[in-house]
Every structure is written in C-alpha cells, then in structure tokens.
C-alpha cells in the first residue's frame with residue numbers, strides 16, 4: 285500500500301510540474317489524500333473562502349491494492365489534477381468541458397470521464413457494440429440476449445441504438461478485460477456482403493448455409509418493418525406512450541394476436557424494456573377491456 289501511495293504522489297508531482305509549465309499555476313500546496321470510499325477512483329475538491337481557497341484531491345484507498353490501480357495512477361491522477369487547474373483558473377475550463385479535457389490530455393490523461401471509460405461487467409460476458417451512429421457501447425449478457433433476440437436498445441445522449449445488425453466484440457469476461465477482443469461482424473456488414481458476393485462456386489453446403497441466412501434476414505426484416513410504422517405516430521399526433529400502448533393492446537387483442545406479440549410491438553413502438561411493457565400492459569388492460577386471463 286505504501287508503495288502505491290508513493291507512486292500516486294509521484295505521479296501528482298509530475299502533473300503539477302506540467303501544470304506549472306503549461307499554465308503558470310503553482311499546485312505545490314494541493315493536498316493529496318487517500319480517504320475516498322465507494323466507486324469513484326478520485327475526486328478534486330476546493331474549500332475555503334474567496335481569496336484563500338484550499339485545494340485537495342482525494343483518491344480511493346481500496347483501489348490502490350486492486351487491479352484498478354494502474355488506471356488510478358495513469359488516468360485518475362491527470363483527471364483530478366486537470367480539475368484543480370480549472371478551479372485555480374476557471375477561464376481554462378469547467379467540469380468536464382472541452383477546456384478541462386484538453387488540460388487532462390496535456391497532463392497525460394485520456395480526457396475521458398469515469399462514465400465513458402471502458403468498464404467490464406463484474407460477472408458474465410461484456411459485449412462492446414457499435415451503434416447505428418458509430419458509437420461504442422458496452423452491455424452485459426442480459427441485454428446482449430435481448431438484442432440478438434430482435435430487441436432494440438436506445439442509448440442515451442443521442443449515441444444511437446443497438447440491434448442485431450450491429451457489429452460487436454466480446455471485450456470482457458467475469459470482470460476481466462480480454463487482451464484480444466473477439467470480434468463479431470454483423471451479418472449485413474459490408475465486408476460480409478462483399479465476401480459473399482465475391483466468393484465463387486459455392487458448394488451445396490455453402491448454398492444451404494446462405495439460404496438459411498437469407499431466410500433469417502427476411503424474417504428479421506419482416507419484424508423490423510412494423511417498427512417505424514407504429515413508432516412514427518406519436519411524433520405526428522402527440523399521442524402519449526400509454527395511449528399508444530392501449531391502441532396496440534386493443535388492436536392486437538381484437539386481432540387475436542398472442543400476448544408476447546403485443547408486448548413486442550409495445551417495446552418497438554415506445555422503446556420500452558420488457559418489464560415496462562408488461563407493467564404497462566397490466567395497468568392498461570382493464571381500461572381497454574382486456575380480461576386478466578389473457579395476460580396473467
């Protein structure tokens with residue numbers, strides 16, 4: 285533990301010297317503490333009255349002795365020092381804005397915030413998908429299964445969405461990052477289509493395999509076609525999600541569709557997860573006159 289503490293202190297001093305050189309700021313009085321608990325690797329703090337503020341950084345004590353230490357040393361230190369630099373000269377940046385980011389990078393960090401950093405799930409497999417807008421997102425087994433089963437996940441902050449046509453890699457296993465990610469290209473990835481088109485004289489086995497793939501694609505696309513038609517309505521009419529759900533429920537029930545089919549349509553139309561779709565169904569069934577025996 286003492287050795288790790290010393291390394292963090294040294295890394296801070298290097299960043300302090302860099303900050304002095306680049307921004308003319310004296311960070312020699314910035315406190316370095318090792319009393320942080322919980323999930324955050326570090327924290328930058330400012331205390332005291334105007335004119336005589338005191339700056340200090342807190343580092344997670346528990347992470348010092350864990351696998352996360354390397355990360356703490358090389359990423360968290362520049363990250364927190366960059367915050368201190370911004371505290372001292374607010375013109376340079378604020379929070380995690382672009383000013384802060386360039387300082388963090390100049391001090392040897394990644395410029396990423398904790399939430400953007402690469403995490404692997406503690407248990408099971410971690411999948412890294414490329415969204416339809418080209419962003420990388422990581423999900424666990426449960427969501428992976430949902431996506432491969434035809435579900436769609438919408439990511440926050442306009443990062444796009446993930447479906448079974450997206451490429452993915454397996455990047456982690458039971459809390460460990462794989463040295464060599466296992467890459468899975470989507471069936472409709474340009475490279476795969478290209479390869480299929482260019483390969484000559486396929487044998488019967490290959491033809492059968494392709495026929496299955498084409499059939500599978502047809503089936504998936506048939507399901508997909510429903511999505512925009514139903515989803516396009518709320519924007520046009522201002523219809524609430526609950527109202528959309530009731531409409532889908534009633535239409536589906538009258539048409540003799542299965543409960544699961546109706547749930548899938550609700551998920552597609554409203555971006556619900558399964559649990560929310562089921563809950564919405566249950567809450568709205570009495571309102572549209574669907575008997576409890578149908579869904580319980």
Ligand SMILES: [Zn+2]
Pocket residue numbers: 363367379380397
């Ligand atoms: Zn931060």
